Amino acid sequence: xxxxxxxxxxxxxxxxxxxxxxxxxxxxxxxxxxxxxxxxxxxxxxxxxxxxxxxxxxxxxxxxxxxxxxxxxxxxxxxxxxxxxxxxxxxxxxxxxxxxxxxxxxxxxxxxxxxxxxxxxxxxxxxxxxxxxxxxxxxxxxxxxxxxxxxxxxxxxxxxxxxxxxxxxxxxxxxxxxxxxxxxxxxxxxxxxxxxxxxxxxxxxxxxxxxxxxxxxxxxxxxxxxxxxxxxxxxxxxxxxxxxxxxxxxxxxxxxxxxxxxxxxxxxxxxxxxxxxxxxxxxxxxxxxxxxxxxxxxxxxxxxxxxxxxxxxxxxxxxxxxxxxxxxxxxxxxxxxxxxxxxxxxxxxxxxxxxxxxxxxxxxxxxxxxxxxxxxxxxxxxxxxxxxxxx
Amino acid sequence: xxxxxxxxxxxxxxxxxxxxxxxxxxxxxxxxxxxxxxxxxxxxxxxxxxxxxxxxxxxxxxxxxxxxxxxxxxxxxxxxxxxxxxxxxxxxxxxxxxxxxxxxxxxxxxxxxxxxxxxxxxxxxxxxxxxxxxxxxxxxxxxxxxxxxxxxxxxxxxxxxxxxxxxxxxxxxxxxxxxxxxxxxxxxxxxxxxxxxxxxxxxxxxxxxxxxxxxxxxxxxxxxxxxxxxxxxxxxxxxxxxxxxxxxxxxxxxxxxxxxxxxxxxxxxxxxxxxxxxxxxxxxxxxxxxxxxxxxxxxxxxxxxxxxxxxxxxxxxxxxxxxxxxxxxxxxxxxxxxxxxxxxxxxxxxxxxxxxxxxxxxxxxxxxxxxxxxxxxxxxxxxxxxxxxxx
Numbered sequence: 195x196x197x198x199x200x201x202x203x204x205x206x207x208x209x210x211x212x213x214x215x216x217x218x219x220x221x222x223x224x225x226x227x228x229x230x231x232x233x234x235x236x237x238x239x240x241x242x243x244x245x246x247x248x249x250x251x252x253x254x255x256x257x258x259x260x261x262x263x264x265x266x267x268x269x270x271x272x273x274x275x276x277x278x279x280x281x282x283x284x285x286x287x288x289x290x291x292x293x294x295x296x297x298x299x300x301x302x303x304x305x306x307x308x309x310x311x312x313x314x315x316x317x318x319x320x321x322x323x324x325x326x327x328x329x330x331x332x333x334x335x336x337x338x339x340x341x342x343x344x345x346x347x348x349x350x351x352x353x354x355x356x357x358x359x360x361x362x363x364x365x366x367x368x369x370x371x372x373x374x375x376x377x378x379x380x381x382x383x384x385x386x387x388x389x390x391x392x393x394x395x396x397x398x399x400x401x402x403x404x405x406x407x408x409x410x411x412x413x414x415x416x417x418x419x420x421x422x423x424x425x426x427x428x429x430x431x432x433x434x435x436x437x438x439x440x441x442x443x444x445x446x447x448x449x450x451x452x453x454x455x456x457x458x459x460x461x462x463x464x465x466x467x468x469x470x471x472x473x474x475x476x477x478x479x480x481x482x483x484x485x486x487x488x489x490x491x492x493x494x495x496x497x498x499x500x501x502x503x504x505x506x507x508x509x510x511x512x513x514x515x516x517x518x519x520x521x522x523x524x525x526x527x528x529x530x531x532x533x534x535x536x537x538x539x540x541x542x543x544x545x546x547x548x549x550x551x552x553x554x555x556x557x558x559x560x561x562x563x564x565x566x567x568x569x570x571x572x573x574x575x576x577x578x579x580x581x582x583x584x585x
Numbered sequence: 586x587x588x589x590x591x592x593x594x595x596x597x598x599x600x601x602x603x604x605x606x607x608x609x610x611x612x613x614x615x616x617x618x619x620x621x622x623x624x625x626x627x628x629x630x631x632x633x634x635x636x637x638x639x640x641x642x643x644x645x646x647x648x649x650x651x652x653x654x655x656x657x658x659x660x661x662x663x664x665x666x667x668x669x670x671x672x673x674x675x676x677x678x679x680x681x682x683x684x685x686x687x688x689x690x691x692x693x694x695x696x697x698x699x700x701x702x703x704x705x706x707x708x709x710x711x712x713x714x715x716x717x718x719x720x721x722x723x724x725x726x727x728x729x730x731x732x733x734x735x736x737x738x739x740x741x742x743x744x745x746x747x748x749x750x751x752x753x754x755x756x757x758x759x760x761x762x763x764x765x766x767x768x769x770x771x772x773x774x775x776x777x778x779x780x781x782x783x784x785x786x787x788x789x790x791x792x793x794x795x796x797x798x799x800x801x802x803x804x805x806x807x808x809x810x811x812x813x814x815x816x817x818x819x820x821x822x823x824x825x826x827x828x829x830x831x832x833x834x835x836x837x838x839x840x841x842x843x844x845x846x847x848x849x850x851x852x853x854x855x856x857x858x859x860x861x862x863x864x865x866x867x868x869x870x871x872x873x874x875x876x877x878x879x880x881x882x883x884x885x886x887x888x889x890x891x892x893x894x895x896x897x898x899x900x901x902x903x904x905x906x907x908x909x910x911x912x913x914x915x916x917x918x919x920x921x922x923x924x925x926x927x928x929x930x931x932x933x934x935x936x937x938x939x940x941x942x943x944x945x946x947x948x949x950x951x952x953x954x955x956x957x958x959x960x961x962x963x964x965x966x967x968x969x970x971x972x973x974x975x976x
């Protein structure tokens with residue numbers, strides 16, 4: 195990508211603190227990176243922590259290094275627990291959000307044919323995972339903006355409760371945030387577990403929403419390393435879990451070990467987990483609420499900047515506190531081609547989305563723009579001009 | 586582990602080239618590392634390659650960096666294919682050997698109740714995975730040393746062929762190497778697939794044995810990063826695979842894409858994979874056959890050095906070309922305690938093994954010693970003295 199390398203990266207010149215600081219904490223961008231919903235840019239400290247752990251593995255042995263790092267990992271779990279609204283013992287590290295969902299589906303007392311209530315905006319691979327486990331999908335009623343209709347949810351929970359309700363709190367493919375806390379209160383009153391896919395929500399909106407189960411990935415809005423996922427289970431459900439304890443752990447599990455910890459994968463990218471622990475600490479230092487408000491503002495600015503752009507329509511309606519914006523081509527452009535031209539000719543990173551990402555709702559490809567907190571008006575102007583040129 | 590840090594590390598002084606070079610290629614050891622069967626020590630180039638990719642992800646975006654790195658990944662797959670005796674298109678990266686086996690079991694046309702033929706020395710977690718998939722275990726006859734009895738295997742394949750034969754080529758818990766090439770020839774003649782767990786074999790012995798399926802991990806004898814595994818399927822079986830293509834890949838898979846590549850996990854520790862590609866290149870540069878011969882010699886030297894040690898018995902019989910040695914306590918010592926004392930007081934890293942690692946064969950805990958090619962007679966003398974002191 196030589197062309198992109200010589201393009202001016204995003205400038206943080208007009209930013210307020212703490213977003214200038216957030217920008218400075220990262221290696222210089224060689225692109226205009228508007229793709230946090232795919233993977234955020236790690237901070238230098240996060241990269242260094244991961245690399246330092248890998249070096250320590252080589253110096254003293256991987257399992258000795260892992261044992262030494264337990265306090266770091268425990269602090270990281272505690273930070274994630276705070277963000278997700280569960281007890282620290284309710285957090286487990288795995289390899290990805292996908293692996294987390296698979297682990298949860300394998301560990302929950304579900305039977306083939308059990309119903310999972312979802313929304314039309316549900317993430318395609320989640321729907322596929324439910325199908326692989328023989329679960330039956332039921333669709334919840336939404337309001338015009340795609341959020342769950344809470345009155346209808348309450349009625350469903352009373353009349354024909356599903357085995358679980360599954361919400362993707364922040365949609366991946368467009369600007370859409372679910373009222374997770376309100377849904378959690380209704381589900382809890384009905385005794386039906388609420389599972390939340392927080393892959394796009396963690397580090398982006400308030401995920402301490404009272405859900406029973408949450409799972410997420412390191413690499414998006416928290417800007418941790420790739421190859422790390424996590425799951426969270428409320429202590430209300432720990433006794434419900436059917437944990438497949440590894441034969442190797444059977445002898446070493448102390449009585450009283452929280453069952454969620456037994457879901458953690460052992461043969462793991464521990465260096466990546468250590469990196470995530472640094473990313474979590476930096477996020478907490480910045481102030482999660484500050485980040486949520488800033489990302490809501492960035493999303494708003496993005497949609498404003500792109501409104502009325504010839505050949506493109508911003509997917510509405512607005513109002514959601516998401517930094518994810520989707521554009522529909524109104525002049526027959528090929529979304530994949532636009533994404534490639536934005537990168538190759540303008541050094542701007544975005545995502546081309548196929549309908550399989552949200553197959554119950556998407557009917558055409560969409561271009562996704564997902565800046566992080568260091569996005570400037572100049573960046574958005576540059577995107578607008580590039581879209582006009584790239585078609 | 587402050588005590589271990591001040592112990593003299595292993596010295597490579599008396600080593601011949603290329604093993605001095607192998608030693609110099611790694612960060613200085615702060616312990617005497619005799620634990621390659623758990624995880625080998627990464628080279629500096631491997632660590633740098635992984636860290637550099639993670640930095641590139643932060644500079645240009647993770648998916649742009651991954652696209653740029655495709656030639657590196659393809660070269661790594663080609664090197665692994667050479668080592669495992671399959672075509673490069675038959676290699677897929679996943680997260681671990683455990684994930685590889687799970688992926689294979691999910692993608693192979695197996696029915697609950699199908700028979701998997703194993704040996705008494707089979708790795709415990711593999712047996713558990715077969716059980717989770719509803720497979721029935723049948724046990725193959727072994728010779729006195731624990732290797733498969735080939736005559737008996739031939740008879741079983743003719744009389745009551747299992748759905749597959751599964752061999753762990755190099756045992757994890759003691760000095761034992763299976764005649765994988767001979768078994769593969771018999772299985773192929775009978776039309777029964779041979780699956781090989783090469784987690785301890787890859788980079789240790791010749792794994793281009795003609796097996797139909799192999800899977801392994803990055804971190805052991807190849808000394809790649811943690812959090813990376815791989816699987817290999819011979820082209821004879823590509824049409825047999827029942828690949829669960831991700832909904833996200835459905836639109837982008839080109840006609841003719843080899844099905845094994847579709848088993849590769851997409852949300853991944855790509856930096857670790859890049860590190861493994863460097864480790865594979867270094868291994869090929871050193872010469873795999875040189876490494877196999879050297880590791881066989883290191884195992885022999887280890888067993889010689891520990892023979893006759895009061896309170897300990899080297900598990901026999903000898904003769905296998907494995908650098909893994911197991912010690913049985915003959916004076917009632919607690920293996921876990923010995924392992925801890927060796928580390929804390931002597932700076933020597935070994936493994937305490939519980940019987941669940943090979944539950945059909947192990948009846949008591951064992952101490953595992955697994956040096957790599959840079960092991961010296963002085964290292965082994967130091968281990969011997971430490972064992973006498975540590976009890």
